[in-house]
Amino acid sequence: MTDRGHASAVAHVTGEALFVHDQAQRDGNALYGWPVQAAHAHARVLHIDEGPALALPGVRAVLTAADVPGTNWIGPARHDEALFPDEVQYHGQPVCWVLADDEATARAGAAAVRIDCEVLPALRSLDAAIAAGSFHTAPQAIAAGDVAAALAAAPHRFAGELRLPAQEHFYLETQAAYVRPDGEGGYHVLAATQHPAETQATVAHVLGLPAHRVTVEVVRIGGGFGGKESQASGVAAVAAVGCARTGRPVAIRLDRQRDATITGKRHPFLAKWRAGAGPDGRLVAFDVELCGDGGSSLDLSKAILARALFHVDGAYAVPALRVVGRVARTNLPSNTAFRGFGAPQAAAVAEEVQDHVARALGLPPETVRERNLYRPGDRTHYGQPVRDAERIGRIWRELLASSRFAERRAAIAAWNGAHAHHKRGIAITPVKFGIGFTTTFLNQAGAHVLVYRDGSVLGRHGGTEMGQGLHTKILAVAARTLGVPESGVRIVSTRTDQVPNTSATAASSGSDLNGAAVAAAARELRQRLLPHAAALLGCAPEAVEFAAGSALGAGRAVPFAAVVEAAFLARTSLAATGFHATPGLHFDAAAGRGEPFGYFVFGAAVSEVEVDGCTGQHRLLAVDVLHDVGDSLAPAIDRGQIEGGFVQGVGWLTCEEVRFGPAGELLTRNASTYKLPGIGECPAGFRVATLERATEPGAVFGSKAVGEPPFLLALSVREALRDAVAAFRGPGPVALDCPATPEAVYWAIHGRPDAEPPAD
Amino acid sequence: MTNRQRTTILVNGTRYEREVEPRLSLADFLRHELHLGGTHVGCEHGICGVCTVLIDGRSARSCLTLAVQADGAEITTVEGLRDAETGQLHPIQQAFIDAHGLQCGFCTPGFLMTTLELLRDNPQPSDDEIREALGGNLCRCTGYQSIVESVRLAASRLRG
Ligand code: FES
Ligand code: FES
Numbered sequence: 057m058t059d060r061g062h063a064s065a066v067a068h069v070t071g072e073a074l075f076v077h078d079q080a081q082r083d084g085n086a087l088y089g090w091p092v093q094a095a096h097a098h099a100r101v102l103h104i105d106e107g108p109a110l111a112l113p114g115v116r117a118v119l120t121a122a123d124v125p126g127t128n129w130i131g132p133a134r135h136d137e138a139l140f141p142d143e144v145q146y147h148g149q150p151v152c153w154v155l156a157d158d159e160a161t162a163r164a165g166a167a168a169v170r171i172d173c174e175v176l177p178a179l180r181s182l183d184a185a186i187a188a189g190s191f192h193t194a195p196q197a198i199a200a201g202d203v204a205a206a207l208a209a210a211p212h213r214f215a216g217e218l219r220l221p222a223q224e225h226f227y228l229e230t231q232a233a234y235v236r237p238d239g240e241g242g243y244h245v246l247a248a249t250q251h252p253a254e255t256q257a258t259v260a261h262v263l264g265l266p267a268h269r270v271t272v273e274v275v276r277i278g279g280g281f282g283g284k285e286s287q288a289s290g291v292a293a294v295a296a297v298g299c300a301r302t303g304r305p306v307a308i309r310l311d312r313q314r315d316a317t318i319t320g321k322r323h324p325f326l327a328k329w330r331a332g333a334g335p336d337g338r339l340v341a342f343d344v345e346l347c348g349d350g351g352s353s354l355d356l357s358k359a360i361l362a363r364a365l366f367h368v369d370g371a372y373a374v375p376a377l378r379v380v381g382r383v384a385r386t387n388l389p390s391n392t393a394f395r396g397f398g399a400p401q402a403a404a405v406a407e408e409v410q411d412h413v414a415r416a417l418g419l420p421p422e423t424v425r426e427r428n429l430y431r432p433g434d435r436t437h438y439g440q441p442v443r444d445a446e447r448i449g450r451i452w453r454e455l456l457a458s459s460r461f462a463e464r465r466a467a468i469a470a471w472n473g474a475h476a477h478h479k480r481g482i483a484i485t486p487v488k489f490g491i492g493f494t495t496t497f498l499n500q501a502g503a504h505v506l507v508y509r510d511g512s513v514l515g516r517h518g519g520t521e522m523g524q525g526l527h528t529k530i531l532a533v534a535a536r537t538l539g540v541p542e543s544g545v546r547i548v549s550t551r552t553d554q555v556p557n558t559s560a561t562a563a564s565s566g567s568d569l570n571g572a573a574v575a576a577a578a579r580e581l582r583q584r585l586l587p588h589a590a591a592l593l594g595c596a597p598e599a600v601e602f603a604a605g606s607a608l609g610a611g612r613a614v615p616f617a618a619v620v621e622a623a624f625l626a627r628t629s630l631a632a633t634g635f636h637a638t639p640g641l642h643f644d645a646a647a648g649r650g651e652p653f654g655y656f657v658f659g660a661a662v663s664e665v666e667v668d669g670c671t672g673q674h675r676l677l678a679v680d681v682l683h684d685v686g687d688s689l690a691p692a693i694d695r696g697q698i699e700g701g702f703v704q705g706v707g708w709l710t711c712e713e714v715r716f717g718p719a720g721e722l723l724t725r726n727a728s729t730y731k732l733p734g735i736g737e738c739p740a741g742f743r744v745a746t747l748e749r750a751t752e753p754g755a756v757f758g759s760k761a762v763g764e765p766p767f768l769l770a771l772s773v774r775e776a777l778r779d780a781v782a783a784f785r786g787p788g789p790v791a792l793d794c795p796a797t798p799e800a801v802y803w804a805i806h807g808r809p810d811a812e813p814p815a816d
Numbered sequence: 817m818t819n820r821q822r823t824t825i826l827v828n829g830t831r832y833e834r835e836v837e838p839r840l841s842l843a844d845f846l847r848h849e850l851h852l853g854g855t856h857v858g859c860e861h862g863i864c865g866v867c868t869v870l871i872d873g874r875s876a877r878s879c880l881t882l883a884v885q886a887d888g889a890e891i892t893t894v895e896g897l898r899d900a901e902t903g904q905l906h907p908i909q910q911a912f913i914d915a916h917g918l919q920c921g922f923c924t925p926g927f928l929m930t931t932l933e934l935l936r937d938n939p940q941p942s943d944d945e946i947r948e949a950l951g952g953n954l955c956r957c958t959g960y961q962s963i964v965e966s967v968r969l970a971a972s973r974l975r976g
Contacts, residue, residue: 071855699958701959
């Protein structure tokens with residue numbers, strides 16, 4: 057519907073777009089903060105010697121728990137994270153912070169602080185936590201049908217285990233906050249946070265102030281991907297403590313190494329599964345146990361696990377399905393939201409099972425997948441009808457045809473026959489992703505829209521702009537609802553003193569929720585303007601239409617601004633608030649039953665790869681995507697979300713590898729040791745199409761959410777790699793570690809040596 | 817501890833003379849001393865390319881360059897791309913807008929500066945050459961397709 061570029065595009069290409077730290081660096085009076093990090097995964101802090109740091113010229117303070125005016129405990133769901141800990145819970149955790157006139161001095165000061173610790177036993181891996189019985193949560197379960205009986209009766213039974221890896225967010229802008237006293241006993245927090253309301257609440261608690269004394273403002277975020285949903289608040293809270301203590305503005309920007317070692321990642325999961333299938337590969341039973349590594353605190357892990365439980369079916373109907381999940385507690389950085397929020401890990405298990413069953417039965421994986429796809433009338437394991445399920449089949453068939461799948465499958469077989477050391481593989485995988493916060497009350501949003509006398513429009517809502525083009529879409533919604541050109545509308549920064557109590561910009565729901573709220577406000581304004589337009593046009597209010605900057609009726613047109621002026625002179629309020637609450641959502645966690653999602657997004661991808669058998673090196677040759685975005689609000693922006701999400705998924709599944717050392721210290725601390733997908737990892741042939749005739753009734757202008765679902769399309773790459781490995785190995789299931797790095801692919805082809813070879 | 821050195825740098829046509837710490841990076845010099853915030857830092861150690869500027873016409877990582885090393889050099893940053901007199905955007909900037917070559921925009925200045933050098937040296941690059949030239953710049957948002965398209969579009973517009 058809108059074809060314009062990103063609303064901030066000009067500012068970005070000219071370098072005028074200011075990120076948090078850019079603003080802070082213009083403040084000549086700001087102090088800079090640097091953390092003193094723990095060198096142990098678990099330890100009691102006995103003594104902090106601030107003296108050597110304070111002796112450095114330019115160091116102004118060392119912040120400790122004693123400086124916290126309110127509470128020292130933070131956390132989005134459970135207040136179980138100490139801002140200034142007396143017991144260290146992971147290697148690299150900030151123990152205290154140094155404030156200085158510039159960053160280099162703060163850093164030198166942090167290096168000078170001495171911390172005495174008593175080292176305590178630590179749980180440095182998911183396995184260690186499971187063995188020790190260390191968990192954040194009680195088991196959560198969802199079940200449909202009698203799984204034990206269905207498994208026992210199944211003609212074929214299979215079992216396996218899969219480990220899903222962590223992933224570093226690597227938003228290019230690291231965590232940053234800049235806090236200033238507002239001169240009236242309050243604080244202004246400029247932060248790169250996806251959840252301004254929570255950052256506001258956190259800062260207020262930590263300072264011991266009511267929320268109305270803390271204003272959080274978000275202008276833009278240099279990439280979030282979930283990593284700034286809950287974990288941006290801690291940095292802001294520390295800066296606020298520094299500001300309260302010194303009375304000076306305080307800026308904190310974590311450098312990359314600090315960011316990587318302090319903040320959490322995508323949750324690693326351990327999955328153990330059993331499945332039963334008929335001879336045609338149709339699943340009759342699926343029994344899964346999921347254990348996520350929550351890290352040192354609960355953070356959002358419970359909701360992430362819930363989304364994993366909801367998505368372990370992939371896009372497949374299984375009559376008897378049981379999933380039990382739990383979040384383990386380790387002495388590692390607290391894992392957090394990351395695009396997909398547990399669903400990619402769960403869907404990876406679903407695809408693993410499909411492929412395993414197919415290869416074990418000697419059937420083509422795409423045939424087995426197709427047989428198991430949801431069909432109209434099916435319900436998920438939690439009882440929600442899969443509305444529009446026919447779209448899965450439609451996407452599947454259209455994509456098989458448009459990607460010439462059968463033809464390429466045959467060509468690959470011939471190519472593989474002619475090449476001994478290189479093999480190619482191809483796979484198609486589906487996506488079904490539930491849209492909405494699974495915690496029902498979060499599905500609300502507020503906005504306001506103001507019209508000025510010259511007819512220009514200003515909108516503000518609760519969502520944050522982090523590159524996903526939210527403001528661009530919202531601008532289009534406001535313009536279309538009021539019938540003014542997009543150039544006549546401006547969407548401005550997100551502020552908690554303007555739109556209160558907002559939900560995080562997360563769960564792919566930013567434009568669904570905030571777009572609906574802005575549309576409601578704009579509709580209200582249109583209603584108020586109608587009588588004035590009718591009077592000017594000399595027609596009935598029902599006959600008036602607003603379009604392209606004019607009010608139309610009775611065959612005449614008057615400019616929008618003239619209508620506004622008439623309304624103003626008649627003393628009409630030209631400011632309106634809008635509110636949206638997604639109707640019809642509910643979920644009973646105890647029963648594991650309900651309809652947590654407003655709708656599902658569907659999609660599918662075909663990927664083709666080539667593998668070098670001597671090294672395990674692989675290349676992504678071509679990708680075809682067909683994805684459901686409803687009636688797109690902004691096709692170019694949606695395409696960018698699909699491509700970007702896909703490549704991020706490819707990174708998680710094939711090259712990004714988070715590693716910790718024996719002391720629980722992060723080894724992969726920067727882009728030199730952590731391999732991110734570059735342009736070379738992207739396929740030269742990348743064809744993305746969106747589903748036609750895909751209106752989503754009830755959503756803003758028929759559009760669907762697009763942030764997270766495309767991430768799951770990348771599972772096709774993992775399955776294509778497995779297909780190539782199978783070409784080396786021959787028939788039967790293929791075990792492939794995740795991420796499928798060249799090393800992992802090499803071992804999948806050649807078999808991991810069970811033991812060290814005997815020394816001779 | 818301080819041993820400041822007099823350093824003179826021409827940035828986007830303006831001469832700046834400053835006493836700088838020998839360990840100050842060029843990126844911090846641009847951002848902090850000159851308040852040219854368009855040059856970002858993403859990894860601080862030469863991998864991500866977000867901090868790319870031109871030093872005497874060659875692309876370089878300003879996070880790995882010391883300000884004192886740039887003494888006497890001529891630097892071009894993203895702020896120097898648009899026409900100084902008319903304010904008109906450079907065709908490369910316009911192409912990144914028109915072909916949607918950005919999302920969060922944090923990586924964009926680095927890609928623009930890398931592209932500036934590429935298209936100056938090779939006005940008609942093949943797709944492979946574009947991919948090769950941009951291989952040292954990371955973007956976490958776009959998946960790169962639209963960035964390659966932006967460079968293609970810029971190249972064709974610059975050729976006229
Ligand atoms: S900041 Fe210079 S290359 Fe990453
Ligand atoms: S647009 Fe966000 S990193 Fe490239």
